Amino acid sequence: MFRPQIKVLDCTVRDGGLINQWQFNDDFVRKVFTALSQSGVDYMEIGYKSSEKYFSRTDNGAWKFCSEDDLKRICDGQEKTMKLSAMADIGRIDDHDIPKKSDSALDMIRVACYAKEVDKAISLAHHCMDKGYETTINLMAVSKVLEKELDDALEDLAKSNVPVIYLVDSFGAMYSEEIHFFAKKYKAALPGKELGIHTHNNQQLAFSNTIDAIVAGINRLDSTIYGMGRGAGNCPTELLLSFLKNPKFDIRPIISIIQEIFIPMKAKVEWGYHIPYMITGILNEHPRSGMKAMSAKTLPDLRKFYEELRDGTPLE
Amino acid sequence: MFRPQIKVLDCTVRDGGLINQWQFNDDFVRKVFTALSQSGVDYMEIGYKSSEKYFSRTDNGAWKFCSEDDLKRICDGQEKTMKLSAMADIGRIDDHDIPKKSDSALDMIRVACYAKEVDKAISLAHHCMDKGYETTINLMAVSKVLEKELDDALEDLAKSNVPVIYLVDSFGAMYSEEIHFFAKKYKAALPGKELGIHTHNNQQLAFSNTIDAIVAGINRLDSTIYGMGRGAGNCPTELLLSFLKNPKFDIRPIISIIQEIFIPMKAKVEWGYHIPYMITGILNEHPRSGMKAMSAKTLPDLRKFYEELRDGTPLE
Numbered sequence: 202m203f204r205p206q207i208k209v210l211d212c213t214v215r216d217g218g219l220i221n222q223w224q225f226n227d228d229f230v231r232k233v234f235t236a237l238s239q240s241g242v243d244y245m246e247i248g249y250k251s252s253e254k255y256f257s258r259t260d261n262g263a264w265k266f267c268s269e270d271d272l273k274r275i276c277d278g279q280e281k282t283m284k285l286s287a288m289a290d291i292g293r294i295d296d297h298d299i300p301k302k303s304d305s306a307l308d309m310i311r312v313a314c315y316a317k318e319v320d321k322a323i324s325l326a327h328h329c330m331d332k333g334y335e336t337t338i339n340l341m342a343v344s345k346v347l348e349k350e351l352d353d354a355l356e357d358l359a360k361s362n363v364p365v366i367y368l369v370d371s372f373g374a375m376y377s378e379e380i381h382f383f384a385k386k387y388k389a390a391l392p393g394k395e396l397g398i399h400t401h402n403n404q405q406l407a408f409s410n411t412i413d414a415i416v417a418g419i420n421r422l423d424s425t426i427y428g429m430g431r432g433a434g435n436c437p438t439e440l441l442l443s444f445l446k447n448p449k450f451d452i453r454p455i456i457s458i459i460q461e462i463f464i465p466m467k468a469k470v471e472w473g474y475h476i477p478y479m480i481t482g483i484l485n486e487h488p489r490s491g492m493k494a495m496s497a498k499t500l501p502d503l504r505k506f507y508e509e510l511r512d513g514t515p516l517e
Numbered sequence: 518m519f520r521p522q523i524k525v526l527d528c529t530v531r532d533g534g535l536i537n538q539w540q541f542n543d544d545f546v547r548k549v550f551t552a553l554s555q556s557g558v559d560y561m562e563i564g565y566k567s568s569e570k571y572f573s574r575t576d577n578g579a580w581k582f583c584s585e586d587d588l589k590r591i592c593d594g595q596e597k598t599m600k601l602s603a604m605a606d607i608g609r610i611d612d613h614d615i616p617k618k619s620d621s622a623l624d625m626i627r628v629a630c631y632a633k634e635v636d637k638a639i640s641l642a643h644h645c646m647d648k649g650y651e652t653t654i655n656l657m658a659v660s661k662v663l664e665k666e667l668d669d670a671l672e673d674l675a676k677s678n679v680p681v682i683y684l685v686d687s688f689g690a691m692y693s694e695e696i697h698f699f700a701k702k703y704k705a706a707l708p709g710k711e712l713g714i715h716t717h718n719n720q721q722l723a724f725s726n727t728i729d730a731i732v733a734g735i736n737r738l739d740s741t742i743y744g745m746g747r748g749a750g751n752c753p754t755e756l757l758l759s760f761l762k763n764p765k766f767d768i769r770p771i772i773s774i775i776q777e778i779f780i781p782m783k784a785k786v787e788w789g790y791h792i793p794y795m796i797t798g799i800l801n802e803h804p805r806s807g808m809k810a811m812s813a814k815t816l817p818d819l820r821k822f823y824e825e826l827r828d829g830t831p832l833e
Binding site: 440 | 725755789
């Protein structure tokens, strides 16, 4: 029996774009749009909403910005059976850069922030709600936040009008036990709000942690096609849709596009389970050192890489 | 706090050998032996114990047979801090092919069988116990067995002297819910026996299902280095050792050998998460059709592959 409240958001273009600075051509994004739309996914997160004051189109592809012109090139002429989302990072967009919902192809703006920035995130999210959007706040990197700081952030979120709050395992460090711990904490602290989950695959737990989140009562689920995403990637959409019981989901369009696009792409671009990402995951560290190791011409000595990251810089 | 009853068995050479008919050279097996020994793993499963009457050394490497001469070439001169295991398949070895424990480098023989063969398996396992070995029975493919047949098999196993029984997810089809369902059933049916778990990674759940098995009270855990194994492979030893709290485990020798041997090997040999294996996993089917698809020069149409496997041959 399926749970009708469950909504799947595919963020292939947004999270996958972190690998190549969103340099996807329109044909790719259009094909992802069509496949997701046919698969029954509820939301497609098509990129970031960032200001061109802060980032250039020379260094970044269109999906770093998601201007209305960019969105039109993808959506025009396509049947719209799912909603479109973009993510906004604190400090990378100003309120007035966001059009009114009635002038936009976007349905939802998800605000990503660290616990210490939660006031700014709430302010931006309220602004987006005033402009007519569905809105969420995605609290990143909570596996490294002191519990007191997290509790304060959750208290602020509880008082806000933002209806959906995401648990984010930014470092791919959580086991099922942590998913249940945080889910319980968020539920207790955020009565009346819907919860979401966003996982990373450093320890091959992105899919299973998403299942644990479902068991814990979380209804908003993030995934990406073939797990594509920065570093170790994310919960694979094909696995998640196959697990979910709602008959509206169909994995066949996802299988087709994986074969056409993602298998050839993965032969050229490294994402997924690799030892440097595993090491940052098990040590609950930002994946940046793993990404540096993976982008080098030859891998560094991985045992040394592990020892150095584990031991850190000696304290006095 | 760690659970001292937990024992890890690494079956890289045995399960990984299913990929290449055990054509590993001695240097490889010796390096795996050394790395596992240093990592604190409790058992190394070094291959199958099969009869040379039934299989030839032309088609199969030494680790299909594990003769005492084969074992000596690996163990001689190495410090023995872990136990050695071999697997025996019903019908592929005769009782008299098994030497007495006092004449063997092996410590344990694990008997693998399907539910319908459980009487033969118990007979072979009792024979191995009489010869002095630690013994287990690994009941394969239980995700496809009728519950009545499984219950009968468990009843027979309960009456046997075999002290350790494994839950085996041969098709990589189980979710955490199934792991808990079977663990509960096995525990109830097999009082006083120790339970083990052997998982496959078709749905990226081999590691998480092993964790669920631990939570459900299962103490014998199978894994392979870098997840190497037939098809989608197994629970990765490096992830499992990092999860377990027992201070005797050290993942650094595993990281070193992954870099030296397994990363280069994986560039040539396909194991791990691939869509054909995912499809057999989600459909709870033997991986053979997935392996056939993967070994073809070009992948078949995967959407069609999925539809055909899902729909099967029409019944009357």
